[in-house]
Amino acid sequence: MKKNSLLQKLEVSKKEFLEISKSIIQPNIISDQKKYRILLKKYVTLEKIVFLYEEYKKRLASLKEVHFILENDSDMEMKELATTEKYKILENLSSIEKKSYNLLFSSEEESETEDDRKAVIVELRSGTGGDEACIFVEDILRMYTMYFKKSGWKYKIIHAQKGGIKGYKEIILDLNGEEGVYGNLKFESGVHRVQRIPKTESQGRVHTSAITVAVLPKVKDIEVNINLSDIKKDTFRSSGSGGQHVNKTESAVRLTHIPSKITVECQEERSQHKNFEKAISVLRSRIYQNEKEKRLRKISIKRKSLVSTGDRSIKIRTYNYPKNRVTDHRIHKSIYNLAGFMNGNIQEMINLLKFFENK
The missing domain is CATH 3.30.70.1660 (Alpha-Beta Plaits)
Structure with a gap:
């Protein structure tokens, strides 16, 4: 985990906190209740982050002092004390880091896209x-x-x-x-x-x-318009659970979108109509994802994304x-x-x- 990346994030949060602190007391903001509530909510979250940021900087300064003693002091007793103190500081830093990450992402409105x-x-x-x-x-x-x-x-x-x-x-x-x-x-x-x-x-x-x-991401029909003439529909008997009814009737549905060659199957419902509706929903999401991936490939030239x-x-x-151990290879993090x-x-x-x- 890179401490510099976290420090940069915390520094940005502090600057934003100071800006909101000035804005929130302005008469035009106070009179606009909707804007005031949004800023107040942001202020409360950022206040907690800034507190952790100040604590984090103090612990890093203490760690620097301990390293200086370990590298330069010849007194073995002082070195033992410094080593004990070092592990306490590292434990505190780890705790602050975890709290900081949780707070930085506690408000999804700040960073989430429509998807x-x-x-x-x-x-x-x-x-x-x-x-x-x-x-x-x-x-x-x-x-x-x-x-x-x-x-x-x-x-x-x-x-x-x-x-x-x-x-x-x-x-x-x-x-x-x-x-x-x-x-x-x-x-x-x-x-x-x-x-x-x-x-x-x-x-x-x-x-x-x-x-x-x-x-x-699930999408609505207004976001992805599927022409039914582009779909090949096949029905078959379900091989899953559901008892005699499911296995004796052709309630399972397979849809093939001819232009993209995407195929979807659904067989969990007893009704062919319901299976068709669910299959259409999955098909719509896959078509939407295909288009989204095309856009991401173009964007990825400028910005490498962790999203597949x-x-x-x-x-x-x-x-x-x-x-x-579980390891995520994209960020080289193991738990x-x-x-x-x-x-x-x-x-x-x-x-x-x-x-x-x-x-």
Whole structure:
């Protein structure tokens, strides 16, 4: 983690705080209640950030003094005291950094785009690794659903294809929430790699498997107009759960968008009409994402983004079970609490990704 990047962010926040401090007492601002409330809310958040910034600078100055003693003092007792003090300061710095990141991203209105506020379609697919990859899809699904619950978001399964032994070859979710769902999950798109000993491995060897995750913002029909004449519709019997009715009738739907060659399947509903509606929703999101990725490729020449631009071969994260570590390769950040991470505690990593995206 680069301290200079954090210091720069905090310095910008301090300048903004000083500007708002002057503006908020002006008569024209006080008389405009809407503007005053917005500025007051911003003022309160920035005041906390500025306090942490001042504390952070004090701790860094103390750390500098301790390093000077360790490098120049010949008294061993002083060096021991300095070493003890150094670890206390580093612990304090780490705590302040964590609080600062949380505060810097506590107000989504300040940085989120229109897409960031949208609900999403989440697609998980097994990649290399056979049955183990299918099992990992199920593990990541559990991780996300636990995170959704903590965030107060609701999801529905649109499409699911079971794996050979256990898990899923593919699963698609429709996710909704009052806050910025896409703004938090957009960094999850890409290849997620797992390193662990599969239950089927008799010799205790660590295997590497991978799955792909795609997070697509949900869009309305006014944003993406699909010509029905461009769609090829196929119906078939569901292979998923749902009892005799689902398996005996052709309620499952497969849609192919001829111009883009995008194919979508939906079979979770008992009604063909409902499956068609859900498939259209996913298709619309994929078409929208394709267009968005074209724009991002042009922009990426000027600005490198952490958000995946459609290249599903990009490895973004590794989950290493023997070392109890999850590592995000885009920001070179590791968290040594894999069990907690897999139980849905992923917000810390998301906050760090947001920070590096906007620095």
